[in-house]
Amino acid sequence: MFVHIFRYRLRCLLRDKETFFWTLLFPLLLAVFFHLAFSNLSKAEVFKPINIAVVDDANYQNHHSFKRALEEVSQGDDRLFNLATASRGRCDQLLDNNSIDGYILVENIENINAEKPIRLVVKRSGFNQNIIKSFIDSYLQTESAVKTIIQVNPTKQQQLLNSLDERKQYLTEVSASRAEPDNILNYFYTLIAMACFYGSFLGMREITDIQADISALAARVNTAPVHKLKAFLSSMSASLLIHLTEMLLLLIFLRFVLQVDFGSRTGLVLLTTIIGSLAGVSFGAFISALVKKSEGVKIAVLLGVIMTGCFLAGMMYQNMKYIVSQKAPLLSYLNPVNLLTDAFYCLYYYDSLSRYALNMGILCIFTIFFCLATYSIIRRRRYASL
């Protein structure tokens, strides 16, 4: 009997084009859109050397230390500047046609206390202009400090020069992971979480087809000599199998076609997807059993809850996830979409599994609750009205 119902439920679900679209094609399409939109965003975050020029005059040529410092930061792959030397007139020209973000003019090398011994000329203020200014300020501060120390205590000259070579970093960046933080990944992880919870459409359908007070078809099934738990389990198994296959296809597409990074814990990523799928399908079954309204109302409720969950998990605005975790931390634990999203990010980023385990534990509790509550509603032996 189990196999008989399971086999026919599989056929029904595989031929249901509408559900197939929402549970598989729609997440795939959305993933492609995300990829197109966010790949440019990632490129924008890569640092590019800043185009600058320096006025090539006697002041500059004679200011050996500044000249050397400027040339040093304008060499190599990780250089700060693309440096050009030119006459003042040419520098103005380059600035006017936006070929450079600014140019440097060495005005007074004799008097470091002068108001502007090294000037920066820019057309507008901005991020790149700030970096150039910071470089000049840093140079001037160091130069001033060295000159003052030499004037006050010339015997310390050698010690000073040694200390300049031994700059110490007093802050050390400690990464929680070997992986690089990547905010864009969160969008794809919310998409997987959304796809998991779109499995609720399958769960909803299973309940519609089994509850006599919802459909004539279900009433017919209820008159057959089949235990309700058996019918429920076999049809839910078919839904789960379909949805898990769809989720696997989505993961393969994301990983191998769109090159989305899931970290190195493939087994746990699959386990998370399985639990997410279970949570999604059982959530749909629960809502369907709970809401005694038409199919349209049920779909509206499901979509409303899922999309709100996605929004709070950062699908439309990635900072929302952090806003919720700061302002209303309880909400981030009550939002199953967020739990799933965060679980995927934990697997990617953190070396420790404690946060991942907490997320999955809460999600499992939700899933068990959905299943038990659903069965307690649908096990009703007779209905008050049909």
Add this chain to the structure above:
Amino acid sequence: MIVKVDNLVKRYGDLTAVDHLSLEVHDGEVFGLLGPNGSGKTTTINCILSLLEYDEGEIELFGQPMTPDAYHIKRDIGIVMQNVAVYNELTVYENIDYFCGLYVRDKNLRKKLVHEAIDFVGLADYAKFYPKKLSGGLLRRLNIACGIAHKPKLIILDEPTVAVDPQSRNKILEGILELNKQGATIIYTSHYMEEVERICSRIMILDKGKAIATGTNSELKAMIATGEKITVESNDLSAEQLAAIRELPNIVSAEYNRPLLVIKSSRGANNLETVLDFIKKEGIQFSRIYSELPTLNDVFLELTGRALRD
């Protein structure tokens, strides 16, 4: 006794949908539940099937109390719902096989039963069709096939001919009689009196949840005063002549709405002959005269004061 319902009461808030209803269906019967829409037919059926909670009463099927988990009883029941209840994603064959499979585990037996059901309802040419491709009549036949494929001992058909063309309706009614001939006991609900008159061996008339009469077709008709209805089409009838007709033997009533004169007579022989003799004697011109026996609608009308299709 196949079905025994004793003092069944089902209320929806203040509305009593089934009001102290008792009925018995015997082995081999085609038992008709006749009543207008909202009279409680479907509610009674749903209570019998243990789908609905009810407030009072007892229901036994095959001599045992009917409960939602009485699977041994359910195994012998076939149900054809008022609304078509099939899967749109499954073909005709698959739908019948699916529902038959809920009752019959043996694959070979099931295959045989499914083919028999398809032949029985005349859907052999449509076996691979999806329900959406079927006409209303064919869809109703599929609905029936899904309910009877497992060869149940008791078949409950709840208004199976609603919105069906006359040809398909005929086919369905013939099929029901054939099932009965093969040994199945049938409960048939309808608000079409012609259908009930045609196929049911015993009939219960329901109104507002109450059984107002039960019996065979002729027993029900015998319950009312009208034995025969004589209709005369004439433009030539005076008030004196109408009064004289009312005084004729066995005449219960005579109403004249030009050109129709409707005379209702009580049971008895030669009523038509008596009326004809009077017309000849008076020299009344008429274009047509005909006599009808009372219908179930007349029974319902006389018992409730309303026509069956009100």
